[in-house]
Amino acid sequence: MSTSKSGSGTVYLVGAGPGDLGLVTLRAKECIEKADVIGYDHLANPETLGWARDDAEIIYVGKTAGESGISQNEINALLIEKAREGKQVVRLKGGDPFVFGRGAEEAQMIADAGIAFEIVPGVTSSIAGPAYAGIPVTHRGHNSHVTIFTGHEDPAKTESVIDYAALAKLGGTQVMLMGVERLGSITSEMTKHGVRGDLPVALIRWATTGQQETLTGTLADIAQKAVANDFAAPAVAVFGDVVALRDKLNWYETRPLLGKRIVVTRTRKQASVLSSKLRALGAHVIELPTIRIEPPSDLREFAELVQDAHIYDWIVFTSANGVDAFFDIFFKLYDDAREIGGARIAAIGPATGQRVKDFHLHVDLQPKEFVAEEVVREFKNQGSIENLKILLVRAEKTRDVLPKELLGLGAIVDEAFAYRTVPETRDTSGARGQLAKDGADLITFTSSSTVENFLALGLPWPKGMQVASIGPITSQTARDNGLKIDVEARRHDIDGLVKAIGAFFAGESAKKS
Numbered sequence: 005m006s007t008s009k010s011g012s013g014t015v016y017l018v019g020a021g022p023g024d025l026g027l028v029t030l031r032a033k034e035c036i037e038k039a040d041v042i043g044y045d046h047l048a049n050p051e052t053l054g055w056a057r058d059d060a061e062i063i064y065v066g067k068t069a070g071e072s073g074i075s076q077n078e079i080n081a082l083l084i085e086k087a088r089e090g091k092q093v094v095r096l097k098g099g100d101p102f103v104f105g106r107g108a109e110e111a112q113m114i115a116d117a118g119i120a121f122e123i124v125p126g127v128t129s130s131i132a133g134p135a136y137a138g139i140p141v142t143h144r145g146h147n148s149h150v151t152i153f154t155g156h157e158d159p160a161k162t163e164s165v166i167d168y169a170a171l172a173k174l175g176g177t178q179v180m181l182m183g184v185e186r187l188g189s190i191t192s193e194m195t196k197h198g199v200r201g202d203l204p205v206a207l208i209r210w211a212t213t214g215q216q217e218t219l220t221g222t223l224a225d226i227a228q229k230a231v232a233n234d235f236a237a238p239a240v241a242v243f244g245d246v247v248a249l250r251d252k253l254n255w256y257e258t259r260p261l262l263g264k265r266i267v268v269t270r271t272r273k274q275a276s277v278l279s280s281k282l283r284a285l286g287a288h289v290i291e292l293p294t295i296r297i298e299p300p301s302d303l304r305e306f307a308e309l310v311q312d313a314h315i316y317d318w319i320v321f322t323s324a325n326g327v328d329a330f331f332d333i334f335f336k337l338y339d340d341a342r343e344i345g346g347a348r349i350a351a352i353g354p355a356t357g358q359r360v361k362d363f364h365l366h367v368d369l370q371p372k373e374f375v376a377e378e379v380v381r382e383f384k385n386q387g388s389i390e391n392l393k394i395l396l397v398r399a400e401k402t403r404d405v406l407p408k409e410l411l412g413l414g415a416i417v418d419e420a421f422a423y424r425t426v427p428e429t430r431d432t433s434g435a436r437g438q439l440a441k442d443g444a445d446l447i448t449f450t451s452s453s454t455v456e457n458f459l460a461l462g463l464p465w466p467k468g469m470q471v472a473s474i475g476p477i478t479s480q481t482a483r484d485n486g487l488k489i490d491v492e493a494r495r496h497d498i499d500g501l502v503k504a505i506g507a508f509f510a511g512e513s514a515k516k517s
Contacts, residue, residue, distance in 0.1 A: 013040070013087040015114050017107050019100040019126015020048035024136075024212035025283070027127045028052060032096075035124055040091035043082060047098025047238060049213075050433035051279075051291055054272050061086075062432060065095075076106055080113040087119045100128040104154045104181050128152075130179045133211030133240035137218045138254035139247055146245045147176040155183010155190050155241070172197040177244035184239040188227040194243070199223055204247035209239040214262060214288025218254075220247060259286025260506055267439060267447040267469075269294045269454040271428070274325075278448065281502045290444060292435040294457035295425040297325055300400055302421070307333050309395060309420040314345025316418075317392040318369075320379065322352045322406070326397040327359040329422035341365065347395070352379055354497055373496065375477060376406040383413065390414030400424040403477070425453045427460060436463060443467060446491070448501065450474045452481035459485055472508070474501045 016035045021027040028049075036042065036055045044053065046066030053062055065082070067073045074082075079095075086093045101107030101123060114121045130152045134141050141150040151174060153166060171178060172194065183190055184207060195201060201224035209217045221229045223243065229235070256262070266287045268275045279289045300306050310333040313319060321327050334344070341364065350369035351357040357367045369386070371378035383389050393416045396407055400421045410417050431437075443466035449455045455478060471487050473479040475496030479489045491508045493500035 012119060013089065013091040013093060014120040014122065015083050015087050015093045015095060015110075016122045016124055017095050017101040017111060018097065018124040019128075020044070020052055020096050020098055021127040022099055022129035022132040022212045023047075023049050023210065024132070025049060025051055026280075027132060027212060029124065029126065031124050032126060035094050035122075036096070038092055039094040041086045041093045042096055043079065043094070044096040045098055048096045049098075050435075050438075051289075052096065053432045054275075054291060056432065058430075064434075076109065079106075080110055083110065083114060084117045084119055087114070088117075097126070098129075100126040103128045103130065103152070104156075129211050129238075129240050130181055133208040134179065134206070134242050134246075136212045136216060136256040137206060137208045137242075138250040138252070138256070139206055139242055140249060140253070141177045141179060141242070141244075141246065143246050143249065146249075149174070149176040151176060151178045153178065153180055155180045155186050166193075168193045168197040172199045175244075177242065177246050180241040180243070182237070184230065184235065184237050184241065187230055187241065191223050191227050194223060199243075203243060204245060206242045206247045206250065207235055207239050208242070209235060209237075211240055212256075214264070214283065214286055216257060216262070218250070218257060220250065256286070259284075261509060262286030264288065264446065264509060265290060265442065265444040266505070267292050267435075267444045269448060269458050270450050271295055271297055271425075273297065274450075278450070278498050278501070281498065282505070285502070285506060290435050290438055291433065292431075292439060292458075293428040294454050294461065295451075296428045297423050298426050299329075300421040300424055306420055306422060307337070309418060310334050311337050313347060313395060314343060315393065316345075316347045316395040318350060318389075318394045319344075319347045320350040320352075320394060320396045320406070321356050321360060322376070322396070322398045322402070324353075324355045324359040326399065326422040327351075327356060327363075330397050330420070331363055350379060350382075352376065375475065375496065376403060376409070379406060380409040380413070383410065383415075388414070391416060394418070395420055397422050425451075425457075427457045436461070439466060440464060444469045446470050446472055446505065448472045448474075448505070449478050449482060450498070450501070452478055454478075455481045455485060455487070472501060472505055474498075 018032045018035050033055055036052055039060055041061045042056055043063045043065040065074050065079050083093055083095055097105050097107060203223040205221055205223055205226040207219045219229055219233055219235050264287045266282055267290045268279050269292055270278060272293045275291045279291055282289050310330055348368040349360055351360050351367050357370045360367050369382050371382045394410055395418050397420045407417050407419055447469055470490040472491035473482055473489050474493050479492050482489055491504050493504045
């Protein structure tokens with residue numbers, strides 16, 4: 005890191021990688037999490053903003069071809085201004101800051117202003133794009149070097165500084181960034197300088213994301229193919245014999261959900277589990293949280309019940325959120341897990357059970373079906389629970405089936421309201437605009453509250469968007485609100501939902517073929 009001359013804040017020029025969240029570096033994530041201000045550009049995956057603090061100032065400073073936006077001088081001034089206010093500033097750039105971006109220019113301006121800065125390299129699309137298309141940029145049997153050049157030069161230049169004669173002589177693999185709109189003139193220049201017309205070429209659009217598309221051809225016909233297929237930016241172009249290896253090495257585009265746009269409506273904290281599983285199958289995920297977890301209305305009452313947990317015969321957890329809230333309070337009151345006493349533990353669903361086990365406690369009762377009615381049935385199978393004291397850890401304003409049924413069996417039930425779900429009003433990543441503009445194939449609902457709060461947003465329903473539900477209770481809420489359920493998980497958890505979605509789209513593909 006450079007040293008500040010003024011004792012002000014620091015600017016971090018951070019590479020956000022090529023698009024796949026899994027390719028963002030740990031250092032980049034750390035910088036985003038700690039930032040006071042984040043300025044992000046057009047090619048930085050907006051989902052990375054979900055790692056930002058709730059109070060972080062987030063500013064879009066992107067520029068796209070053909071659109072007027074914030075100028076580079078204005079971006080430079082903004083970074084310097086915010087740093088001089090003593091803030092930690094992240095300039096989030098797609099790919100790597102120093103690979104055909106304006107990172108070097110920004111770093112120079114920041115250095116001249118006497119502001120401390122750090123460069124956080126990112127995975128560049130010039131390498132990641134071909135890799136995700138099954139094209140190794142180097143191969144011992146085909147080439148010994150790779151050249152990276154840009155097809156988008158400074159518009160102030162009177163003539164191109166690309167030495168096409170040198171490129172032709174150099175050979176090997178050549179990767180071009182930011183030039184697909186000029187592909188015709190670029191391939192023409194390459195041909196004029198002796199590059200053979202049958203040289204394999206690949207164009208990779210939205211590389212490493214669920215929207216990735218690859219178009220292959222030769223130097224002689226790739227420009228015409230790009231026009232015919234309306235192949236627009238952002239795209240990476242690869243010139244070289246290694247392109248032919250794609251026939252055997254194309255691993256990413258064979259994933260079953262590639263190209264499917266799926267909306268995830270869980271809380272920001274929980275969304276990552278479902279999102280990562282869908283992305284692993286190739287889906288383009290739009291994280292649009294509709295609910296947020298907040299402390300209960302009466303935190304004092306909840307804390308008092310947690311403090312007395314040792315007097316109960318059973319503690320019943322209905323969600324992983326409830327487990328987290330319970331033990332957050334518990335370990336502020338006690339420093340020994342044994343203070344929970346002899347209470348046995350019941351959990352609804354494997355995620356809830358696993359969260360209990362994370363605290364090194366045994367789950368004594370976990371029904372096969374992940375609904376309240378099954379918990380009651382399991383308790384009945386255990387024998388009489390008359391006069392047993394049960395602490396039910398749950399969210400505010402959820403179904404009363406469980407406490408009523410347990411009371412009906414003669415148990416003494418205390419309800420510990422651990423948290424409440426409230427509508428998510430923030431849209432940090434611009435997901436709502438993305439949904440309105442580009443639509444989606446499927447929306448997922450993992451609870452009744454996600455259904456109700458999504459509909460309460462009043463967003464236009466994209467044409468053709470279908471509905472996937474985690475289970476019958478959520479499905480019924482959706483139907484009560486006029487929605488048709490296209491997919492319902494047989495196993496009512498995240499893995500079950502992902503499996504059902506995969507089977508649904510596999511069935512759709514089979515019908516089309």
